[in-house]
Amino acid sequence: MGPKNISTPLQQLAQLEQALVAQPNNIRLIKTLAELQRRMQRWSDAAANFRRAIELRPDDIDSLNRLGLVFRAQRRFDDAERCYRRAITIEPRFVDAHYNLGALWIDEGDPSAGEKHLRDALALKPNFAGAHRTLAKLITHRTHDDDIKNMERLYATDGLADEDRMHLCYGLGKSLEDIGEYAKSFRYLEEANRLMRSQWPYDLDAELAMLDRCIDFFDQALIDNTARIGIEDDAPVFITGMPRSGTSLIEQILASHPSVFGAGELDTLPNLRFQLEVATGTPFPECVTAAPPHALTEMATRYLGALASECAGFEYITDKLPHNFLHIGLISIILPQAKIIHCVRDPMDTCFSLYKSYFPGGGQGYSNNLTDLGTYYRKYTKLMAHWQRQLPGRIYFIRYEDVVSNAEAEIRNLLDHCGVQFDPRCLDFHKTERSIRTNSSIQVRQPLYGDSVRRWKHYERYLHPLEESLR
Numbered sequence: 001m002g003p004k005n006i007s008t009p010l011q012q013l014a015q016l017e018q019a020l021v022a023q024p025n026n027i028r029l030i031k032t033l034a035e036l037q038r039r040m041q042r043w044s045d046a047a048a049n050f051r052r053a054i055e056l057r058p059d060d061i062d063s064l065n066r067l068g069l070v071f072r073a074q075r076r077f078d079d080a081e082r083c084y085r086r087a088i089t090i091e092p093r094f095v096d097a098h099y100n101l102g103a104l105w106i107d108e109g110d111p112s113a114g115e116k117h118l119r120d121a122l123a124l125k126p127n128f129a130g131a132h133r134t135l136a137k138l139i140t141h142r143t144h145d146d147d148i149k150n151m152e153r154l155y156a157t158d159g160l161a162d163e164d165r166m167h168l169c170y171g172l173g174k175s176l177e178d179i180g181e182y183a184k185s186f187r188y189l190e191e192a193n194r195l196m197r198s199q200w201p202y203d204l205d206a207e208l209a210m211l212d213r214c215i216d217f218f219d220q221a222l223i224d225n226t227a228r229i230g231i232e233d234d235a236p237v238f239i240t241g242m243p244r245s246g247t248s249l250i251e252q253i254l255a256s257h258p259s260v261f262g263a264g265e266l267d268t269l270p271n272l273r274f275q276l277e278v279a280t281g282t283p284f285p286e287c288v289t290a291a292p293p294h295a296l297t298e299m300a301t302r303y304l305g306a307l308a309s310e311c312a313g314f315e316y317i318t319d320k321l322p323h324n325f326l327h328i329g330l331i332s333i334i335l336p337q338a339k340i341i342h343c344v345r346d347p348m349d350t351c352f353s354l355y356k357s358y359f360p361g362g363g364q365g366y367s368n369n370l371t372d373l374g375t376y377y378r379k380y381t382k383l384m385a386h387w388q389r390q391l392p393g394r395i396y397f398i399r400y401e402d403v404v405s406n407a408e409a410e411i412r413n414l415l416d417h418c419g420v421q422f423d424p425r426c427l428d429f430h431k432t433e434r435s436i437r438t439n440s441s442i443q444v445r446q447p448l449y450g451d452s453v454r455r456w457k458h459y460e461r462y463l464h465p466l467e468e469s470l471r
Contacts, residue, residue, distance in 0.1 A: 046070045061087040095125045129164035136171035141178040148175050166195035170358045186462045193368040200362025204372050211379045215386045217285040218329030226333045229293045231300040234337040237318045240325040241343035244353035246400035251320040256425045256432040261314035265321045268306045300334035328387045345400035352456040374469025
């Protein structure tokens with residue numbers, strides 16, 4: 001289905017487009033191109049090509065389902081729902097559409113509807129391991145109930161694929177924690193992370209080396225020499241920090257203000273960085289000086305244009321991609337007026353929460369091994385200390401535990417830093433209706449609670465490798 005021996009997504013994209021010139025109605029080529037564009041987050045192009053495939057074959061439930069995924073990524077809830085329901089009308093037993101309807105309703109803050117559609121999917125396909133995992137995340141178990149028993153029975157099945165076993169391990173790890181069976185919970189979490197690492201190998205040394213290069217590269221001389229390259233625009237608000245450190249909570253608080261739009265985890269800046277690497281033939285961060293100054297100005301223009309396409313009529317827009325802490329030096333150059341918020345949480349709580357979390361596609365690869373996790377966390381803190389030295393006053397630090405214990409004062413200070421007046425809706429952030437597509441989508445729709453503080457203590461006896469690594 002398309003060209004072979006392709007080394008990069010951009011090359012594959014070009015070859016597929018060229019092949020379609022000769023075969024404009026080849027539905028397999030169209031769908032392959034659309035799926036590649038979806039994975040590259042070229043949402044408009046992907047939607048156009050999935051629509052093209054549907055025009056050629058109106059009963060193509062796979063294209064309808066994937067078009068729904070594109071609309072979901074674009075926060076076009078009604079359009080996504082229509083795609084899934086149309087696919088189900090054509091084929092009522094189409095499990096993927098039932099599952100995606102459930103995930104869509106979870107994004108939109110209706111857990112009851114989400115649970116219904118997940119259970120519809122499981123009724124059609126009882127061995128749907130991914131649906132079991134998502135359902136386990138959605139509900140709080142009080143006893144060793146049928147949901148847990150169903151996962152345990154499926155886990156014991158001979159010949160179960162590693163990927164399915166991994167989904168079940170994450171689901172069982174969470175569910176057994178709910179009912180206080182911490183020893184069994186940890187055994188499943190350990191297996192889940194082992195299976196994830198086996199499927200998605202991770203080069204920790206390469207990641208650590210890149211963080212070190214950022215520290216060496218973005219020195220005071222570079223920052224001073226590039227001071228006039230960027231665009232003066234204070235609309236962007238970057239919310240950074242380790243995943244599971246409270247970034248979703250802080251965005252939900254800010255997005256509850258009428259002047260702020262919460263855009264979620266945008267891959268815009270990493271994609272622009274990748275394009276700069278390709279254009280210069282130089283890796284990040286060295287590509288920043290390998291490119292001519294006008295290329296960095298153009299990067300800022302394109303970033304702001306992407307933000308404008310996300311929303312209209314808001315004074316500020318949040319970009320909550322946690323790992324943008326890697327790009328703080330770049331942000332300081334191309335968007336010198338952008339606000340940068342750094343979320344901090346107890347290191348053990350942060351790291352263990354990462355270890356428990358499922359990240360699709362290999363996600364945060366460093367999080368699948370306790371020793372690697374602590375090593376990466378130490379390097380991240382070293383990088384943040386570097387940014388603080390080089391950019392004094394630019395980064396606003398906020399601690400998760402302080403927000404939990406003294407919410408109004410911390411929220412007032414946060415809003416003041418962002419240049420907006422206090423609004424009581426920010427205290428009732430859990431009532432704000434918006435689409436949220438992160439691991440914290442359920443928690444941030446609840447009032448603040450202290451249950452997640454020092455939760456790692458339940459597993460203390462198993463976490464010595466993490467503690468040692470963090471030291």
